[in-house]
Amino acid sequence: MTPMTLLEGIRDGLITEMNGDDRVLVFGEDVGRNGGVFRTTDGLQEMFGEKRCFDTPLSECGIIGAAIGMAVYGLRPVPEIQFQDFIFPAFDQIVSEAAKMRYRSGGEFTVPMVIRTPYGGGIRGGHYHSQSGEVHFTHTPGLKVVVPSTPADAKGLLISSIRDDDPVMFLEPKKIYRTLKGEVPEGEHAVPLGVGRIAREGTDCTVVAWGAMIEICEKAAEELQKSGKSIEIVDPRTLVPLDEKIILDSVKKTGRLVTVYEAPRTSGFGGEIAAIVAEKAIEYLEGPIVRVAGFDTPFPYALEGIYMPDVRRVVRGIEKTFTW
Amino acid sequence: MTPMTLLEGIRDGLITEMNGDDRVLVFGEDVGRNGGVFRTTDGLQEMFGEKRCFDTPLSECGIIGAAIGMAVYGLRPVPEIQFQDFIFPAFDQIVSEAAKMRYRSGGEFTVPMVIRTPYGGGIRGGHYHSQSGEVHFTHTPGLKVVVPSTPADAKGLLISSIRDDDPVMFLEPKKIYRTLKGEVPEGEHAVPLGVGRIAREGTDCTVVAWGAMIEICEKAAEELQKSGKSIEIVDPRTLVPLDEKIILDSVKKTGRLVTVYEAPRTSGFGGEIAAIVAEKAIEYLEGPIVRVAGFDTPFPYALEGIYMPDVRRVVRGIEKTFTW
Amino acid sequence: MTTNDRKTDRSTKANSSGTRGSSPVLSVIDATGKVSRSRDPSLSKEELLKLYATIVRTRVMEERALNLQRQGRIGFYVPCSGQEASHIGTAAALRDEDWIFPAYRQAGIPLLRNVPMQQIIDEWYGNDGDICKGRQMPVHYSFRQARLVSISSPISTQLTQAVGAAMAARYLDEDSVVLSYCGDGGTSENDFHAALNFAGVYKAPVVFVCENNHWAISTPLECQTASETMAIKAEAYGFPGVRVDGNDILAVYQVAKEAIERARKGKGPTLIETLTYRMGPHSSSDDPTRYREANEVESWRQRDPLDLFRKYLKGKRLLTQAIDDEIHNAAREEVNEAVKQAEDKATPSVSSMFEDVYRDPTPQLLEQRDDLLSLGEASAGSEGFFPL
Amino acid sequence: MTTNDRKTDRSTKANSSGTRGSSPVLSVIDATGKVSRSRDPSLSKEELLKLYATIVRTRVMEERALNLQRQGRIGFYVPCSGQEASHIGTAAALRDEDWIFPAYRQAGIPLLRNVPMQQIIDEWYGNDGDICKGRQMPVHYSFRQARLVSISSPISTQLTQAVGAAMAARYLDEDSVVLSYCGDGGTSENDFHAALNFAGVYKAPVVFVCENNHWAISTPLECQTASETMAIKAEAYGFPGVRVDGNDILAVYQVAKEAIERARKGKGPTLIETLTYRMGPHSSSDDPTRYREANEVESWRQRDPLDLFRKYLKGKRLLTQAIDDEIHNAAREEVNEAVKQAEDKATPSVSSMFEDVYRDPTPQLLEQRDDLLSLGEASAGSEGFFPL
Ligand SMILES: Cc1ncc(C[n+]2csc(CCOP(=O)(O)OP(=O)(O)O)c2C)c(N)n1
Ligand SMILES: Cc1ncc(C[n+]2csc(CCOP(=O)(O)OP(=O)(O)O)c2C)c(N)n1
Ligand SMILES: [Mg+2]
Ligand SMILES: [Mg+2]
Numbered sequence A, B: 001m002t003p004m005t006l007l008e009g010i011r012d013g014l015i016t017e018m019n020g021d022d023r024v025l026v027f028g029e030d031v032g033r034n035g036g037v038f039r040t041t042d043g044l045q046e047m048f049g050e051k052r053c054f055d056t057p058l059s060e061c062g063i064i065g066a067a068i069g070m071a072v073y074g075l076r077p078v079p080e081i082q083f084q085d086f087i088f089p090a091f092d093q094i095v096s097e098a099a100k101m102r103y104r105s106g107g108e109f110t111v112p113m114v115i116r117t118p119y120g121g122g123i124r125g126g127h128y129h130s131q132s133g134e135v136h137f138t139h140t141p142g143l144k145v146v147v148p149s150t151p152a153d154a155k156g157l158l159i160s161s162i163r164d165d166d167p168v169m170f171l172e173p174k175k176i177y178r179t180l181k182g183e184v185p186e187g188e189h190a191v192p193l194g195v196g197r198i199a200r201e202g203t204d205c206t207v208v209a210w211g212a213m214i215e216i217c218e219k220a221a222e223e224l225q226k227s228g229k230s231i232e233i234v235d236p237r238t239l240v241p242l243d244e245k246i247i248l249d250s251v252k253k254t255g256r257l258v259t260v261y262e263a264p265r266t267s268g269f270g271g272e273i274a275a276i277v278a279e280k281a282i283e284y285l286e287g288p289i290v291r292v293a294g295f296d297t298p299f300p301y302a303l304e305g306i307y308m309p310d311v312r313r314v315v316r317g318i319e320k321t322f323t324w
Numbered sequence C, D: 001m002t003t004n005d006r007k008t009d010r011s012t013k014a015n016s017s018g019t020r021g022s023s024p025v026l027s028v029i030d031a032t033g034k035v036s037r038s039r040d041p042s043l044s045k046e047e048l049l050k051l052y053a054t055i056v057r058t059r060v061m062e063e064r065a066l067n068l069q070r071q072g073r074i075g076f077y078v079p080c081s082g083q084e085a086s087h088i089g090t091a092a093a094l095r096d097e098d099w100i101f102p103a104y105r106q107a108g109i110p111l112l113r114n115v116p117m118q119q120i121i122d123e124w125y126g127n128d129g130d131i132c133k134g135r136q137m138p139v140h141y142s143f144r145q146a147r148l149v150s151i152s153s154p155i156s157t158q159l160t161q162a163v164g165a166a167m168a169a170r171y172l173d174e175d176s177v178v179l180s181y182c183g184d185g186g187t188s189e190n191d192f193h194a195a196l197n198f199a200g201v202y203k204a205p206v207v208f209v210c211e212n213n214h215w216a217i218s219t220p221l222e223c224q225t226a227s228e229t230m231a232i233k234a235e236a237y238g239f240p241g242v243r244v245d246g247n248d249i250l251a252v253y254q255v256a257k258e259a260i261e262r263a264r265k266g267k268g269p270t271l272i273e274t275l276t277y278r279m280g281p282h283s284s285s286d287d288p289t290r291y292r293e294a295n296e297v298e299s300w301r302q303r304d305p306l307d308l309f310r311k312y313l314k315g316k317r318l319l320t321q322a323i324d325d326e327i328h329n330a331a332r333e334e335v336n337e338a339v340k341q342a343e344d345k346a347t348p349s350v351s352s353m354f355e356d357v358y359r360d361p362t363p364q365l366l367e368q369r370d371d372l373l374s375l376g377e378a379s380a381g382s383e384g385f386f387p388l
Helices: A006-020 A044-048 A060-073 A088-098 A134-138 A151-163 A213-226 A244-254 A269-280 A311-322 B006-020 B044-048 B060-073 B088-098 B134-138 B151-163 B213-226 B244-254 B269-280 B311-322 C045-070 C084-092 C108-112 C117-125 C157-171 C190-202 C231-237 C249-264 C294-301 C305-315 C321-344 C350-354 C363-380 D045-070 D084-092 D108-112 D117-125 D157-171 D190-202 D231-237 D249-264 D294-301 D305-315 D321-344 D350-354 D363-380
Strands: A002-005 A024-028 A053-055 A076-080 A114-119 A144-146 A168-173 A181-184 A197-200 A205-208 A231-235 A238-240 A257-264 A290-294 B002-005 B024-028 B053-055 B076-080 B114-119 B144-146 B168-173 B181-184 B197-200 B205-208 B231-235 B238-240 B257-264 B290-294 C023-026 C099-101 C178-183 C206-212 C241-245 C270-275 D023-026 D099-101 D178-183 D206-212 D241-245 D270-275
Touching: A002 A006, A002 A151, A006 A024, A006 A044, A006 A076, A006 A151, A006 A168, A006 A181, A024 A060, A044 A053, A060 A076, A060 A088, A060 C157, A060 C190, A088 A134, A088 B088, A088 C157, A088 C190, A114 A151, A134 A144, A134 A168, A134 A238, A134 A269, A144 A151, A151 A168, A151 A181, A197 A213, A197 A244, A205 A213, A205 A244, A205 A311, A213 A231, A213 A257, A213 A311, A231 A244, A244 A269, A244 C363, A257 A269, A257 A311, A269 A290, A269 B269, A269 B290, A290 A311, A290 B269, A311 D363, B002 B006, B002 B151, B006 B024, B006 B044, B006 B076, B006 B151, B006 B168, B006 B181, B024 B060, B044 B053, B060 B076, B060 B088, B060 D157, B060 D190, B088 B134, B088 D157, B088 D190, B114 B151, B134 B144, B134 B168, B134 B238, B134 B257, B134 B269, B144 B151, B151 B168, B151 B181, B197 B213, B197 B244, B205 B213, B205 B244, B205 B311, B213 B231, B213 B257, B213 B311, B231 B244, B244 B269, B244 D363, B257 B269, B257 B311, B269 B290, B290 B311, B311 C363, C023 C249, C045 C084, C045 C108, C045 C117, C045 C249, C045 C305, C045 C321, C084 C108, C084 C178, C084 C206, C084 C249, C084 C270, C084 C305, C099 C157, C108 C117, C117 C321, C157 C178, C157 C190, C157 C206, C190 C206, C190 C231, C190 D190, C206 C249, C231 C241, C231 C270, C231 D231, C241 C249, C249 C270, C249 C305, C350 C363, D023 D249, D045 D084, D045 D108, D045 D117, D045 D249, D045 D305, D045 D321, D084 D108, D084 D178, D084 D206, D084 D249, D084 D270, D084 D305, D099 D157, D108 D117, D117 D321, D157 D178, D157 D190, D157 D206, D190 D206, D190 D231, D206 D249, D231 D241, D231 D270, D241 D249, D249 D270, D249 D305, D350 D363
Parallel strands: A024 A053, A024 A076, A076 A114, A114 A168, A144 A168, A205 A231, A205 A257, A257 A290, B024 B053, B024 B076, B076 B114, B114 B168, B144 B168, B205 B231, B205 B257, B257 B290, C023 C241, C099 C178, C178 C206, C206 C270, C241 C270, D023 D241, D099 D178, D178 D206, D206 D270, D241 D270
Antiparallel strands: A002 A181, A144 A238, A197 A231, B002 B181, B144 B238, B197 B231
């Protein structure tokens, strides 16, 4: 075990897989010489050479289109999109091509590729350096969607994603890139996709969150502990495939559910979780299913701190499931 | 009143607005000389000339980017995207630009534009001529999302959309373009955005659906009528802004909710409606909120009829809210 | 908005041989079937006859397809008549280990690469013999055995992928080359730009073929681009573009051969513009009389690539009427037999719909499948729920 | 993947004057400040001094901005030092009624178009004087009064919009022209391709300026494209491209003037490539020493557009040291005053966050707003919920 930031966990995962598998290539805008604008790929070009870690032209469409072609040919590309907000020029390649290649070819051609991209608010990035677009991907059959929330998971989920035979959207919560530290297992460390974790055990209300929202929810849980409420926090780790069981089991135990996410409220992934529970476990519910989310506005700059779910809003959301 | 198909209703709406407002321009791939691959714009080029109805290069990015520029400059463009499946090359312009222009400029610049596009299954179009991508737009603050389900609404909602000062995604259920006929008011006929309609009154279970799913739900309701169940069908008409009240009122009355949609189940808009009700009216519910939707696979060709929600599946979905 | 006042001459005259503007158009076979000796790729008789037979088989197959479509026995078709030389000639210049990322209008390539007619026609029917398991519309083939990568509908998305595959080949030190196709309309898409730019920057061993058939559905060339030619677009990416008479299979072959060898030697990509024409509708849903003139179509029919090649072969005494008839008859029989078999095959099973979304189905997919199947069983007695 | 073995010479020598490859680079002022008479745009003294003052004000403003950023008083900044001549010179050739769709590195244009310094600096602070209501990062301006359209971060999206605006102007029979900017990196994006293609097809009255500063963050030109020049890319779209020394404001002005008048006369678009260099970091978050050589930066500093223009003006005796000092002092004061005022202004109100999503807020937005505000009131007494 080594103490690492989340960002270092990702870098360590990349190094582990690049060491273990020659087919793994890392590329994108400024990932080579500059080591990435967040330095996630720092030093990889020196370690593995320009053939395996390289800069690309400023074209997300080209980056992802080429990555798909490489994957089809037999490599394991790990392209980076500099910010998730900038993935949309490549959106067609992702949803029309990568997601559907295996299905449409009857399994003849596959796209084992991991698209790494930082997402979410918290760095005062305004409209275009802060968005959380996970739903665009969870709504696209054929893609897996992974969001780590600890340094160890960042490494372990990334390793599993690279080894996975299907295209994976690997969304990195940039807010906690450097602020979150934790012990990370050395060397091979694979956390399976599709298995959630209980980030905190509790008995009175289930909170489902992911990425940078976990730590907000933990603080809210601490706060509520004071008034005797015991909060369970479920981190699904992968939104697709989703570990429904861990969520349903928790809700059956606590009888209450709050989902917390940064994306705009309407059609956010917390709504999907609410809908699953309202279909499969409604009889266990003792209160409304509450969503605490970003507002239905573009992501603001000056008021970022107000826009993002914070401890107060999460606390109030949880309280609403008790008194409504 | 004139009897028209849904497609003719749309065409009539276009003609009405082009007659009434010189700023309205219609363009896209094959919309001019050919009158559109579905013939929605048939004859418009002869009626209004090449300056107001014209063909474009094969670039959705160019079509929408240019439309935004025109709208910013003061026109009211009504671009067509030939199939909603092909909107993704323009996705960046839609979500990053059109949706955010008013907000990011503090209201200085606006994008009064209507993007018309056929969506949904039912024409044996396979993967790429059948998809229902409404969630990509409902999850993007700044866009309005409109889906007509009758010829009169098709005209009336289109007219309101063109007069609206914000960008509107106008999603046309191609399955019922020609099969659905109804009386359409002549001349000016504006159906306001944000006001749903009760497509069928009932007392025992609320079904929320839109577009081509309405007629499937109506048949299911007929079927269930036989066993004495009275089904209320709510057609929100506009997914954004959503008429929550009409849905909540109906659920409060019936105590049951089923949502029906063609898109893949996970993160579909029916999940959003389930989440709203589970937050705001859970105490009225007498059963689980059931979703009947497309499956979490790409849209298939040979098995299209099995993939799309049909009467049987809707009937069973409704029954589940009674016995579970 | 009226487009550029420029009016493109879409007749064969402007395009056949000689030059247009500053861009020479390579042509080998003249209107009488004679060949300019210096450019004859000197293929063997077998090679020439295989090319000829592939055109014939493609043509015969397509006539049948359109017929089946009109009868409602298959759902859709995209004909390529008139363009066979363009794609068969380019693909013929490849080695077997080379890869192809096609668009949807290169129906002759699977035949050239020895894909059995049965697999092709099963795809039209989307039956349980179809490699794609009935998941895509007709003509959206996938033939791994022929290194022909799964075709999709969105225009030009294959181009960037082809570049990636070429980069992969180079990374793996393999000397295979990748060939990819798009139409004139396809040059306007995002992926065309990204693909050519990446290909230039990484000197990828890829050859792009733009089949310029002068129309994108109903949209004529002058509304597609103000560029003088499609070939010239390559300059914006730092590699050569060439124009060739796309109805002249020998010229096409020759140009492709050079480009492919160039790529194989590590000298980078080429853009080939083949000047051609689709003689039929855009697809079985299209009515081309709405947008183009009969005389334009007629002028191109005069330069039908099949006729032109036949003239050449007959002139060279490589083809007799008897052999020609035999080739045609064999093709007809092959198609008949495959259609018969295809019609006897079942629709893919309902549960197959849930396969291949991922390597292993998610719990959600299994639940959705079981839920659907349980409905089928429950009602199978009454009206038969699964009609397909 | 190693890129193309080609190695671009990014030094000023390769770019200054004369030709590179087949593409001439227009230059007017030589290194000593002298002008080639035939190309002097012969601007009046007032015009020249306004241009000079605009460069100075931009430079002074930016130095302050980077300072404020380092002190944590503003969140972010994108400097344009070294590139002032390129964008100020092009924009100066417009008429007032012409429109501009900028990228984020043309900070001098708002000043040229008489936007008050206060409005610019309020935007950095995102305070309640900011026209954009604090919604965007610094430097993402919107100045309708200057016909300068709202700037966004995604690269090159402004280009297609500029074409649409130009098409609209033409549709409305107005003779205004639209100018739009992108970087060298920006030429690789989807919108560059779509924009130039549409502009060519519709002969839109638009002028594109590609500010080729040789770097896209850390990505050098040779990794951006294998194209010989950026200007040559225009040929792929059927209109002219020209290269100009982007640090020579008179050359830039001259070239832009011609392109703008061409567009105004209905002769269609032009792509102008300005060869220039950003002397500072990509943004306040960037450390350029990680990827580029000090001597490269130094060689370009020798051709600082401000110094070059000053030499010219002094040589022509249009600028004395006293006037120069006055211009600098005035700029400093202007900036100081605006910063002071900006710091005194409040953060935009919480409820303003819910405005301008649509013309009229949806019921959902009102509910979300009220819900949020009720929380603020509830806890305002304890720790003060809204800290901003
Ligand atoms: C992204 C996208 N937009 C639109 C379409 C609809 N469409 C199908 S074929 C076609 C025209 C293609 O023209 P071209 O590239 O010239 O190829 P051709 O059909 O002439 O071979 C269009 C617009 C599509 N398939 N994909
Ligand atoms: C679509 C998109 N991708 C990536 C980025 C991140 N990014 C911001 S600036 C930049 C480099 C731009 O280079 P260039 O176009 O040459 O302009 P310059 O900064 O040199 O003026 C990148 C990659 C972005 N803003 N938008
Ligand atoms: Mg074509
Ligand atoms: Mg640059």
